[in-house]
Amino acid sequence: DTGVSQNPRHxxxxxxxxxxxxxxxxxxxxxxxxxxxxxxQGPEFLTYFxxxxxxxxxxxxxxxxxxxxxKGSFSTLEIQRTEQGDSAMYLCASSLSSQxxxxxxFGNGTRLTVT
Amino acid sequence: KNEVEQSPQNLTAQEGEFITIxxxxxxxxxALHWLQQHPGGGIVSLFMLSSGKKKxxxxxxxxxxxxxxxSLHITASHPRDSAVYICAASxxxxxxxxxxxxxxxxxxIP
Numbered sequence: 001d002t003g004v005s006q007n008p009r010h011x012x013x014x015x016x017x018x019x020x021x022x023x024x025x026x027x028x029x030x031x032x033x034x035x036x037x038x039x040x041q042g043p044e045f046l047t048y049f050x051x052x053x054x055x056x057x058x059x060x061x062x063x064x065x066x067x068x069x070x071k072g073s074f075s076t077l078e079i080q081r082t083e084q085g086d087s088a089m090y091l092c093a094s095s096l097s098s099q100x101x102x103x104x105x106f107g108n109g110t111r112l113t114v115t
Numbered sequence: 116k117n118e119v120e121q122s123p124q125n126l127t128a129q130e131g132e133f134i135t136i137x138x139x140x141x142x143x144x145x146a147l148h149w150l151q152q153h154p155g156g157g158i159v160s161l162f163m164l165s166s167g168k169k170k171x172x173x174x175x176x177x178x179x180x181x182x183x184x185x186s187l188h189i190t191a192s193h194p195r196d197s198a199v200y201i202c203a204a205s206x207x208x209x210x211x212x213x214x215x216x217x218x219x220x221x222x223x224i225p
Contacts, residue, residue, distance in 0.1 A: 042201050042215030104213060106158035
């Protein structure tokens with residue numbers, strides 16, 4: 001069981017730089033979610049894909065954020081012109097939509113620090 | 116107001132104590148999830164339930180659909196139970212988006 005894999009685990013970047021994170025979901029899962037979590041808070045929804053289609057995007061997601069899932073497998077989340085407020089844990093999760101009630105499987109997250 | 120509210124926010128218990136964490140939600144749900152998050156970020160799904168009660172080892176989760184309330188119980192708590200416990204509601208009305216509570220930070224003291 002490979003689980004959901006996220007890379008890198010940690011990223012430190014200077015303000016204004018672009019960063020890209022990768023998520024590899026569980027192979028048979030067709031739904032993929034991105035969340036952001038700050039200290040003391042629960043995960044905040046950013047966006048979600050069903051296969052390669054990005055079906056929903058949070059209003060929290062500014063134009064500096066973009067996510068792709070080009071082949072319906074792995075996904076990337078890019079943040080352009082990073083700001084200090086972007087510092088957070090970025091979590092990826094996947095699930096299988098064919099099940100009536102499908103649990104979420106989370107990756108270990110990518111912790112972003114913008115200096 | 117959050118769609119999912121948890122209480123308490125922080126909880127400290129002595130080893131062996133019975134622990135209850137509560138979750139109330141305001142959205143229509145297809146399922147209610149209890150998640151465990153350890154320091155370092157990894158999140159593990161403990162339970163997913165839509166009615167009644169589920170038990171796994173020392174953990175018990177219950178849900179009352181009419182009252183829109185769920186509880187997570189830990190019997191005979193142990194220091195290794197120390198973690199953040201998060202309640203999440205999934206709603207099929209919004210593309211199966213999940214609504215998360217802010218979590219309950221549990222510390223079990225030996």
